[in-house]
Amino acid sequence: MNKPLILVVEDDAPVRNLITTTLKTNEYRYVSAASGKEAIIEASSHNPDIVLLDLGLPDIDGVEVIETIRSWSNLLIIVISARSEDTDKIEALDAGADDYLTKPFSVEELLARLRATRRRLAFMSGGMPASSPVFVNGRLKVDYASGCVYVDGIELHLTPIEYKLLCLLSRNAGKVLTHTYITQQIWGRSWDNDVASLRVFMATLRKKLEPGPGCEQYIQTHIGVGYRMMRMD
Structure with missing residues (x-):
């Protein structure tokens, strides 16, 4: 698979230079933007x-950029932000972001996220083989x-990550993961930030699967351990 084209949207010149230098060193193709309006133009062109x-x-605000891009594209969006509160992450993910990396971050972590x-991307374009083409569990x-x-x-x-999480859980229904x-299956390795992001993604996935009281509870939390897809009658 050819390395993807990456749009870097960052107004802080030193941070933008760090990211683009890292991409160039690792032979990624990239374009950059220093404002939200410029980002939308670069994304569309x-x-x-x-x-x-x-x-x-x-x-x-970057959330508005996400919403604008989502109105016409499903391209993958990774937020890189100093905003570390769960409410900020949830707002960005609800707007359509696929991943969230908190500043400060290491170059190694950024490269791991890109891998x-x-x-x-390969999964989205080619799909993953499944033992059964359809999984049915209650509703x-x-x-x-x-x-x-x-x-x-x-x-x-x-979002792609929510879908991949659901596929992982559903293909292991009844098992505690x-x-x-x-995090290794989703992000390729396990970072502390990944576990924090996992909690946020699970919250947004549950919100969509279980929108209100009385709905079937598909995902069970095992505190300090992980998650399990519950089997419904």
């Missing part, structure tokens, strides 16, 4: 595979062949 997006931009994202239906998810026959919009196992 270059059609990148991945966007590395800072939220604190000088003209418009994992390349695997997700939940996962069609692996089409990449679609339904609850009560209504299709859900999941540890935090380390899940």
Whole structure:
């Protein structure tokens, strides 16, 4: 698989230079933008595979950039931000971000996230073989062949990471999957930030699968251990 084209959106010149130098050293193709409006123009004109997006931009908030891009594209968006509160992460993920990396970050972690994202791109384009093309569990239906998810026959919009998490859990229904196992499968390795991000992604996935009281509880939390997909009658 050819290395993807990456759009770097960062108004802080030293941070932007660090990221672009890292990409260049590792032979990634990239374009850059220093504002939200410029980012939207670059995204629409270059059609990148991945966007590395800072939220604190000088003209418009990064969340608005995510929402604008999501109105016409499903390209992968990785937020890189100093905002570390779960509420900030949830807002960005709800807007359509696929991943969230908190500043300060190491070059090694950024490269690991990009490697994992390349695997997700391959997964999205080629799919993963499944023992059965469709998983049905109570009111939940996962069609692996089409990449679609339904609850009560209504299709859900999941981000690529949410979908991959659901596939991982559903293919191991009834089994407790540890935090380390899940983060290694999703991000390629287990960082402390990955475990924190996992909690946020699980919260947003649950919100979509279990939108209110009385709904089937598909995902069970094993505190300090991991998560399990519950089997429904």
